[in-house]
Amino acid sequence: MKLVIFGFTGDLARRLLVPALLRLWARGEVGDLEVLGLGKEAWKEEEALNRMEAFLKTLPGVALEAWPALRKRTRYLQAELTPEGLRGLQGLEGDAVFYLALPPTLFAQAAEALGALGLAEERSGFRRLVVEKPFGTDLASAQALNRALHRHFGEEQIFRMDHFLGKWAVENLLATRFGNRFLEPLWRSCHVEWVEITYAETLGLEGRAAYYDGAGALRDMLQNHLMQVFALTAMEPPAHLSAESLRARKVEILRAVRPIPDGAQGFAARGQYRGYREEEGVPRESRTETYAALKLYVDDWRFQGVPFYLRSGKRLAKDAGYVVLALRAVPPGCFGEVDRGYLVFWLGPGVGLDLTLFGRALGGKGLEPHTLRFRPEGTPEHTAYEEELLAVLQGDLSHFPSEEEVEAAWAIVDPVLRAWREGEPEIYEEGSEGPASAQGLLEPGHRWLPLGGGA
Ligand code: BG6
Numbered sequence: 001m002k003l004v005i006f007g008f009t010g011d012l013a014r015r016l017l018v019p020a021l022l023r024l025w026a027r028g029e030v031g032d033l034e035v036l037g038l039g040k041e042a043w044k045e046e047e048a049l050n051r052m053e054a055f056l057k058t059l060p061g062v063a064l065e066a067w068p069a070l071r072k073r074t075r076y077l078q079a080e081l082t083p084e085g086l087r088g089l090q091g092l093e094g095d096a097v098f099y100l101a102l103p104p105t106l107f108a109q110a111a112e113a114l115g116a117l118g119l120a121e122e123r124s125g126f127r128r129l130v131v132e133k134p135f136g137t138d139l140a141s142a143q144a145l146n147r148a149l150h151r152h153f154g155e156e157q158i159f160r161m162d163h164f165l166g167k168w169a170v171e172n173l174l175a176t177r178f179g180n181r182f183l184e185p186l187w188r189s190c191h192v193e194w195v196e197i198t199y200a201e202t203l204g205l206e207g208r209a210a211y212y213d214g215a216g217a218l219r220d221m222l223q224n225h226l227m228q229v230f231a232l233t234a235m236e237p238p239a240h241l242s243a244e245s246l247r248a249r250k251v252e253i254l255r256a257v258r259p260i261p262d263g264a265q266g267f268a269a270r271g272q273y274r275g276y277r278e279e280e281g282v283p284r285e286s287r288t289e290t291y292a293a294l295k296l297y298v299d300d301w302r303f304q305g306v307p308f309y310l311r312s313g314k315r316l317a318k319d320a321g322y323v324v325l326a327l328r329a330v331p332p333g334c335f336g337e338v339d340r341g342y343l344v345f346w347l348g349p350g351v352g353l354d355l356t357l358f359g360r361a362l363g364g365k366g367l368e369p370h371t372l373r374f375r376p377e378g379t380p381e382h383t384a385y386e387e388e389l390l391a392v393l394q395g396d397l398s399h400f401p402s403e404e405e406v407e408a409a410w411a412i413v414d415p416v417l418r419a420w421r422e423g424e425p426e427i428y429e430e431g432s433e434g435p436a437s438a439q440g441l442l443e444p445g446h447r448w449l450p451l452g453g454g455a
Contacts, residue, residue, distance in 0.1 A: 001033055002092065006110055007101035008037025008076065009048065012132065014055045017101055019062050020385045026066035030393055038079040048076035081109045083116040090117060095125035097392055100132065107131050108148035115152025130159045130392055133224055134215060138417055139410035146403045155403055159392050164225040165399045166387030168380035169351040173323060174232055176353065188302045193340060196309045196324040197229050199347065200316040200451050209281030217292035218413055221312035227409040228401060230296065230310060233323055234303055243397035247405060254408035256300040264419040269293040271435030272425040273315040289425040290314045293438040294416065307443055315430040318451040321347030335367045352376055
């Protein structure tokens with residue numbers, strides 16, 4: 001199999017892709033692979049590989065012992081994203097993966113050039129196209145990109161990266177939900193009062209102003225990663241964990257989301273951390289949100305009337321990712337007013353789950369909560385990126401959102417993007433819980449879990 005990496009000399013390939021490939025290679029998981037790196041630099045192969053090697057040595061935790069063997073199987077070619085500029089690929093035979101580690105504005109151009117050379121045709125082996133996020137910047141641009149890719153590549157040839165689908169904790173959410181039959185009757189509106197999906201980060205921009213300031217938290221995290229977690233949490237059980245089943249279920253629930261009204265009043269909140277405008281590369285008057293929160297309702301049988309609260313932000317109090325099912329309280333007849341329990345799936349940095357159960361208080365007649373905690377020992381076999389790369393090489397589309405999912409997710413956030421063309425994000429303090437306006441999304445009696453505070 002050939003792995004053709006577009007943007008071989010770029011940051012994404014050097015920081016994420018090649019290191020992930022090395023770890024898979026070191027464990028003997030990628031089999032008989034040849035790598036062809038393409039870049040715009042007019043370097044001799046020797047120089048391109050020397051530079052890659054020097055860079056890899058500066059990164060922590062790289063499986064350098066595997067590099068000499070991988071290097072021997074790696075070629076470098078200078079290329080342009082035109083049929084003429086890619087003629088070095090002509091005559092490519094057998095199975096091939098084209099990995100576009102490129103800025104998103106170049107995805108369509110690269111796919112077009114490959115198609116024009118006939119390289120998307122699966123005559124002598126499979127042909128796969130991998131595109132990184134962001135996939136479009138709104139519904140219209142995502143549709144245009146899908147159309148452009150489909151000019152030469154079929155949907156089953158396209159792998160849209162969303163590394164959250166490779167996270168152990170996200171796979172575990174699915175495994176726990178569908179591996180325990182007793183959870184099925186509980187997983188619906190008669191037992192669940194609301195659902196919260198949070199991904200809070202302490203990190204700021206990390207030198208990514210050029211990308212991030214044009215994107216913002218809604219596009220960077222909610223439209224893709226959190227929307228996928230939402231879909232996996234809210235969807236109906238799939239009959240199989242195949243791409244076909246999973247995608248159908250996810251599309252169905254994404255399309256069942258009640259449209260957010262124009263203006264998004266009470267449905268969306270945004271913030272910007274104090275100091276963002278002083279970050280290198282950020283315009284002094286930037287209105288980009290570094291925090292976004294959404295409230296979604298789904299009009300289906302399972303979760304009708306149950307709000308889903310989604311939020312993500314940078315420079316917050318804690319690194320904390322979780323999905324919370326807030327369970328309905330019992331009627332007050334037997335024990336008086338009883339608080340509700342929670343089922344919490346931790347997505348990171350720690351993983352596992354917590355379930356609150358109530359029992360008789362030791363000192364009195366009331367109830368008191370007990371939290372059952374499960375924290376797996378050891379570390380997952382693969383990082384999220386390794387898991388995704390392996391899925392590409394194995395042709396497992398179940399890890400990748402379909403065209404319809406991506407478009408349905410954009411359709412959900414589009415009214416918010418429109419509303420946010422006006423006004424300003426609320427400034428919040430670094431190290432805080434985010435903007436106070438996020439409280440305005442909550443129905444009476446509901447709450448965001450305090451970051452890192454547990455249920
Ligand atoms: C990326 C976003 O997709 O996900 C980043 O572009 C974000 O802004 C990152 O920090 C979060 O994922 P993880 O797995 O690194 O915590």
